[in-house]
Amino acid sequence: MKATFPQMGNIYIAAKALFEGLGIEYVIPPKCSKTDLDIGSLHSPEEICLPFKLMIGNYIHAIEKGADTIILAGSCGPCRFGEYCELQMNLLKSMGYNMNFIVIDYPKDIGMMELHRRIHKISSESKKNTIQKINALLNALKVLNLMDEIEETAHMYAGFERNKGECKNLLIECRKDTLECDNAYSMIKIMNQYKQKLNHLSVDINKNPLKIAIIGEIYTIIEPYSNFYIEEKLMDYGVSSSRKLTPSWWVKNAALSPLKINSVKIRKNAKKYIPIGIGGHAVECIGEAVTASKNGFDGAIQILPMGCMPEIVSKAILPTISKDLDFPVMSLIVDDMDGEAGYITRMEAFIDLLERRRKNALSGC
Ligand code: SF4
Structure with a gap:
């Protein structure tokens, strides 16, 4: 087996830790780019959403480097994500690539037995003993959690830093140095060092930066190429941001979902506006908007692919939340990735609006 997986934020770092630990050959696809989108757009159904197109580009690049098995997280729908695996399999077949697909799905959708069977399909390719395999998995989870933790801290501290750009640079260096390690233990060591560095960063606690929550469709909020690197741009503007939907959140949410104790606070906050799940992460998007407002954030930016x-549905509900809670929300629709200038203008206008609201509140207007 030579495994690969779609690019999505920092997942490639945890995947590297896992495959190195298991001793399974793997290919990390190049970071998402215009080439991926062009390849994906050329071969995908016209009306399919952006993540699908970028993933196809990732696969083709990985196949060119010898990958024969695609591992991806799945869902039984009801949105298009439920069809991704089948559609992608058929599409690659029609292009002449006969790939193995292993879909890691929620146990509530496929059952524990089936999940176990799929995980076994991967682990049986490893020559390591059971203890080493368990360690490989635990270490990969540790890497995933640490990376998300470091990213969250850097995004929040960016608004308080004394030396402009320090948080962003630390984050970039952390990813680079971690990726250069050839085993999970050194990755964890390096990440802990960066965590310490971040915690000792020179910050001005008297600053009161704008705080913006990033909400919306999980792929487009996590994969920076698909959202024009919005979190990095907010760091450049000296804005603190927070995004609760992360890869480690997804793992935790999937693990707790059979017991129905997953994301309790988010679901509780969303209930008034969206009482049932409608696929994707619409409930989480609404719950996050309400939570951010309660937590004193200045506003939220919803990111969604065209046609998601x-x-x-969330986009249609958000104005009501905005009105009820006096909480500004801006929705940004991403698709062909051509309109970066317009996207930045809207983001800057939103930041201006939030700053003006603050000033008006202080002056009692
Ligand atoms: S959540 Fe939206 S973007 Fe993601 S697969 Fe479903 S329809 Fe497509």
Whole structure:
């Protein structure tokens, strides 16, 4: 087996830790780019959403480097994500690539037995003993958690830093140095060092930066190429941001979902506006908006791909939340990635609006 997986934020770092630990050959696809989108757009159904197109580009690049097995997280729908695996399999077949697909799905959808069977399909390729395999998995989870933790701290501290750009640079260096390690233990060591560095960063606690929550469709908020690197741009503007939907959140949420104790606070906060799940992460998007407002954030930015079914519903609900809670929310629709200038203008206008609201509140207007 030569495994690969779609690019999505920092997942490639944890995947490296896992495959190195298991001793399974793997290919990390190049970071998402215009080439991926062009390849994906050329071969994908026209009306399919952006993540699908970028993933196809990732696969083709990985196949060119010898990958024969694609591992991806799945869902039984009801949005298009439920069809991704089948559609992608058929599409690659029609292009002449006969790939193995292993879909890691929620146990509530496929059952524990089936999940176990799929995980076994991967682990049986490893020559390591059971203890080493368990350690490989635990270490990969540790890497995933640490990376998300470091990223979250850097995004929040960016608004308080004394030396402009320090948080962003630390984050970039952390990813680079971690990726250069050839085993999970050194990755964890390096990440802990960066965590310490971040915690000792020179910050001005008297600053009161704008705080913006990033909400919306999980792929487009996590994969920076698909959102024009919004979190990095907010760091450049000296804005603190927070995004609760992360790869480690997804793992935790999936593990707790059979017991129905997953994301309790988010679901509780969303209930008034969206009482049932409609696919994707619409409930989480709404719950996060309400939570951010309660937690004193200045506003939220919803990011969604064009035609995303669950997020169109969230987008229709968000103005009501805005009105009820006096909480500004801006929705940004991403698709062909051509309109970066317009996207930045809207983001800057939103930041201006939030700053003006603050000033008006202080002056009692
Ligand atoms: S959540 Fe939206 S973007 Fe993601 S697969 Fe479903 S429809 Fe497509």
